[in-house]
Amino acid sequence: xxxxxxxxxxxxxxxxxxxxxxxxxxxxxxxxxNDLASCEDDAAxxxxxxxxxxxxxxxxxxxxxxGLTAYQFRICLERPGAHIDPEADMILLSPALPxxxxxx
Amino acid sequence: xxxxxxxxxxxVEVLCGSSLIIQTxxxxxxxxxxxxxxxxxxxxxxxxxxxxSRATQRLFEVISRDKVWLAHLLFRLFASMALxxxxxxxxxxxxxxVGSVVILIRWRGAFNxxxxxxTMVVLTGLLIATTFSxxxxxxxxxxxxxxxxxxxxxxxxxxxxxxxxxxxxxxSGRALPLFLDGAVYGPLAATSIYWRKPVxxxxxxxxxxxxxxxxxxxxxxxxxxxxxxxxxxxxxxxxWHFGLNRFVFAWLSTFPALIYVADQLN
Numbered sequence: 360x361x362x363x364x365x366x367x368x369x370x371x372x373x374x375x376x377x378x379x380x381x382x383x384x385x386x387x388x389x390x391x392x393n394d395l396a397s398c399e400d401d402a403a404x405x406x407x408x409x410x411x412x413x414x415x416x417x418x419x420x421x422x423x424x425x426g427l428t429a430y431q432f433r434i435c436l437e438r439p440g441a442h443i444d445p446e447a448d449m450i451l452l453s454p455a456l457p458x459x460x461x462x463x
Numbered sequence: 464x465x466x467x468x469x470x471x472x473x474x475v476e477v478l479c480g481s482s483l484i485i486q487t488x489x490x491x492x493x494x495x496x497x498x499x500x501x502x503x504x505x506x507x508x509x510x511x512x513x514x515x516s517r518a519t520q521r522l523f524e525v526i527s528r529d530k531v532w533l534a535h536l537l538f539r540l541f542a543s544m545a546l547x548x549x550x551x552x553x554x555x556x557x558x559x560x561v562g563s564v565v566i567l568i569r570w571r572g573a574f575n576x577x578x579x580x581x582t583m584v585v586l587t588g589l590l591i592a593t594t595f596s597x598x599x600x601x602x603x604x605x606x607x608x609x610x611x612x613x614x615x616x617x618x619x620x621x622x623x624x625x626x627x628x629x630x631x632x633x634x635s636g637r638a639l640p641l642f643l644d645g646a647v648y649g650p651l652a653a654t655s656i657y658w659r660k661p662v663x664x665x666x667x668x669x670x671x672x673x674x675x676x677x678x679x680x681x682x683x684x685x686x687x688x689x690x691x692x693x694x695x696x697x698x699x700x701x702x703w704h705f706g707l708n709r710f711v712f713a714w715l716s717t718f719p720a721l722i723y724v725a726d727q728l729n
Contacts, residue, residue: 367648371708372699373485376492378647378706379575384502386576408510408571415502 387412392434395450404451414453427458464602471723472592472605473550475612478716479585480546483559485712486582487540490566491533497569498529511571526565535562553593560586578709581619585716588612606727613724616717617677620694624674633671636663647706673697680721687725691718 363381371378391409398404417432434451437443464472497503505527512520525531539562542555563583566574573579588608595604632638640657644650656662673693680687695718698711 362645362649363647364649365647365706367703367706371706372702372711373708374488374492375706375708376489379489379709380493380496381647382706383570383574386573387502387571390571408507411507411510412502412571415504415507419502 384416387416388434392436392450395434405454410451414456417453418456418458421458424458429455430458431455464605467726468602468605468609468723471609471719474719475585475589475609475716476550477547478712478719479582479589480543482582482585482709482712482716483543483546484540486578486709487536487543489709491536491540494529494532494536497527497532503570505569508569508571511568523565523568527569532569535565538562551589551593553590553597556586556589556593560590575707575709577619578707578713581616581710581713581717584615585612585713588720609720609723612717612720613681616714616721617680619714620674620677624671624677627667627671628675633667636660636665636667639663639667643704646704648704670697681725681728683729684722684726687722691721694718 363378363385365378365381387409391407391413394407394409395404398407404410413432413434417430421427421430432453433445433449435443435445435448436450437448495501497505499506505524508527509520509523512523515523526535539559542559542562545555546559560583563579563586567579567583588611590608591611592601592604592608595601595607627633627638630638632641640651640655640663643655643657651657657666677690680690695711695715698714702708702711
């Protein structure tokens with residue numbers, strides 16, 4: 360589950376691009392979760408537009424971590440009000456990907 | 464045109480134009496995610512258009528170039544300002560309508576969910592009004608456009624309330640604190656009053672009943688004015704807790720249509 364957080368400001372009523380972007384990123388992850396439900400196999404999942412975009416999103420997020428050589432991400436479905444179990448709630452585990460390629 | 468219809472039409476133009484200005488300025492700040500370095504780069508996003516014709520794919524390839532995208536957004540900004548200052552015309556609204564569709568496709572169907580939908584509803588209403596005006600029947604066009612907007616706006620509240628009413632988590636007050644806890648300005652403090660079940664139940668049922676009562680807007684213009692005032696407060700609260708600033712202005716631009724239709728029905 361990708362849960363963006365931000366600091367509230369009254370000025371955001373008129374101009375709130377970063378929060379709106381964060382919410383759109385969250386929607387993107389949720390779209391991937393939906394797409395995965397109708398995916399036949401892992402290879403098909405890796406070809407999904409939503410997967411490729413989430414991969415780029417992860418690359419952007421981990422790009423700030425210095426000394427990183429590889430990364431891997433997982434998509435978990437969170438049940439309302441329950442704590443996430445990274446194993447039981449996992450619906451996708453990406454391959455290990457080299458961090459050096461993150462900037463295309 | 465009758466004075467009240469003219470006033471309602473002008474209010475929709477000003478509020479919709481202002482809403483589009485706010486959205487466009489935000490989009491101007493959000494060009495990086497659509498660029499070749501961004502998450503929504505067209506190099507990946509064109510996979511969504513695999514079923515489209517070659518001409519459409521080519522069109523989006525050109526539109527997605529950074530300079531073309533920037534030019535489109537700047538034209539859109541000026542068009543939105545023109546809507547506020549001079550009012551609606553068919554070429555202006557057609558450009559804003561088509562531009563909105565293009566923007567939504569680039570963001571894979573929606574950028575900001577409900578506010579995108581309501582912006583399209585208002586632009587469709589304006590498109591109906593200006594199309595009939597173009598062919599000489601201005602009064603009928605604006606009546607039809609405002610009725611279209613009013614039906615969608617009222618039904619958006621009613622359906623939202625109905626969905627909550629049918630959901631046990633909303634009826635029991637369980638959903639509200641969970642939504643607030645997971646919201647962009649969350650998590651809720653452990654001491655927040657929203658964790659208290661009676662408070663959560665009262666708040667949840669207030670939303671459910673108020674939204675389900677949306678059809679009463681059309682019973683009387685005073686009720687419509689009161690409903691719209693409460694709706695404005697509701698949308699500001701939604702912004703305050705969930706960061707959804709675009710929802711405030713997208714729905715605000717439908718209120719003149721609601722008030723106009725309520726007046727006409729009585």
